Amino acid sequence: MAASLLRLHFHDCFVNGCDASVLLDDTAEMVGEKTAGPNANSLRGFDVVEGIKAELEMACPETVSCADLLAIAARDSVLLSGGPTWPVEVGRRDGTIASRPLATTNLPSPTSGVAALLQKFENVGLSARDMVALSGAHTIGKARCSTFASRLTGAGDRLFLQSLRQLCSGSSSSSNGTTTASSLVHLDVGSPAVFDNQYYANLFAGEGLLPSDQALAAEAGEVGALVKAYAADEALFFEDFVASMVRMGRLAPPAGSPGEVRKSCRAVNS
Known part of the structure; x- marks a missing residue:
């Protein structure tokens, strides 16, 4: 909750x-x-x-x-x-x-690229730093399989993607294992119930759940530098998250x- x-x-x-x-x-x-x-x-x-x-x-x-x-x-x-x-x-x-x-x-959409995310935040007067810090809220919570369906066939850690496919087809009534839109999966597989900086480490392991999350790890410039900084320094993430909230x-x-x-x-x- x-x-x-x-x-x-x-x-x-x-x-x-x-x-x-x-x-x-x-x-x-x-x-x-x-x-x-x-x-x-x-x-x-x-x-x-x-x-x-x-x-x-x-x-x-x-x-x-x-x-x-x-x-x-x-x-x-x-x-x-x-x-x-x-x-x-x-x-x-x-x-x-x-x-x-x-x-x-x-x-913002869970399928947005970084440019679209930055524009959504800019539209309300928030910065790139705010966007990356507030994305860290995905260290807790769950998402429906329908919001990350493209991740199931995209690039990433092979075992992670295989586990996602199993989770998203497990409750399906279909015999062909199609994605079950109503299934829920933890946004942060490392520490799903703890608010920490594990979310950012997940991105570098190819374990960002939403396409909009995983896109952050591949970005150069300020966005990519912030993802690396938050993955390495939880205190910095907490400080910036508080300011952005x-x-x-x-x-x-x-x-x-x-x-x-x-x-x-x-x-x-x-």
């Missing part, structure tokens, strides 16, 4: 700033972000967030926004998984609308956007 809460914060901030729009359910008037391609059958933890929000409302009504809740839960998830901690800036307001088109357009947490909706402190993270206040 730690990785799910961290991912919710990331997927929220990249769309329209950190406004908890990703948590809104669809309505008759609005198709929200939950069903956008990058989020559907990927994001989890909505019920956990709603449970936390319910307790907050009982203790301190209409005070802690859902957007702040996501930022704090992401920080605590990293800490409880063995990673660093940091002071979370608060005061965010919850958005009153969600946008499926923006979620589809703004979020703070910068990402400052992404705000456009000036003048309506905001509130929602009573329920699933719906705007009536």
